[in-house]
Amino acid sequence: MALVTMNVLLERVKEKKIGCGSFSIYSVEMLRGVVRAAEEKKTPIILQIAEGRFQTAPIEIYGPLLVEAARNSTVDIAVHLDHGINFSTVEKVLNMGFTSVMYDGSHLPFEKNIENTKKVKEMADAFGADTEAELGLVGRSEGGDHDYGVAYTVPEDAKIFLEKTGVAALAIAIGNQHGNYTSAPELRIDILDQIHKMIPEESLVLHGGSGITDKDFQMCIRHGMCKINIATAIINGMLGGIKKSLDLGLDFYKMNAMMVEDSYKVAKHHIEVFNMEKLK
Helix, strand or coil: CCECCHHHHHHHHHHHCCCEEEEECCCHHHHHHHHHHHHHCCCCEEEEEEHHHCCCCCHHHHHHHHHHHHHCCCCCEEEEEEEECCHHHHHHHHHHCCCEEEECCCCCCHHHHHHHHHHHHHHHHCCCCEEEEEECEEEECCCCCCEEEEECCCHHHHHHHHHHHCCCEEEECCCCCCCCCCCCCCCCHHHHHHHHHHCCCCEEEECCCCCCCHHHHHHHHHCCEEEEEECHHHHHHHHHHHHHHHHHCCCHHHHHHHHHHHHHHHHHHHHHHHCCCCCC
């Protein structure tokens, strides 16, 4: 199909009242498994990589890889910078062909977050790309090097933020967190509902999707979430496959195939849930 912008996919899922999976990619095995699942389900997705993970997944290597995978896919795919921190990184990925970028100023004072987000949006607009921002705190940073705690998004702030920045998507905090949850998350659907009712036409994003139940995913979608990020669930699936491969004494190539298969299974499951195929 095509490499497309994020907003094309978000508008599509809002019309269908389903969710769009945004899958973090930190290995070729993850990429192959996720794209295979999307193509099999004939479902457009977003491929993303976070700036905090560049140390183990260098953007100079992975950026072009994601863009080419999207261009050669049989389904529409957007390629997205997740949790961008530096303006220089935003510029770099836009020049690589990324079709959306997220600026994470959630830890900054409200007005500074707005100021920086507007600058990133101007950069993205010049490339015909979309912008995502974040308001509220979802615990650990994507790179895992900081823990900012949890601060729920204030509905009135979300409305003001979107009016001032004009971004295509806003990640909000309703009790979700990055990484593995130490206990079952208690999502504040009431906050999500307030925000959605206040800005019903806007695209809301759920970070820290791994560990949230299928039932809660679908409840979030019904209450306005349209983009859902998945990373840790696929990593955990792959780690299980690696352990099994070692226990079975498999060689590298068979282990590689098992890692692709595990990535595929996890991605396919989430795509089916977000497509509301298995209603909870």
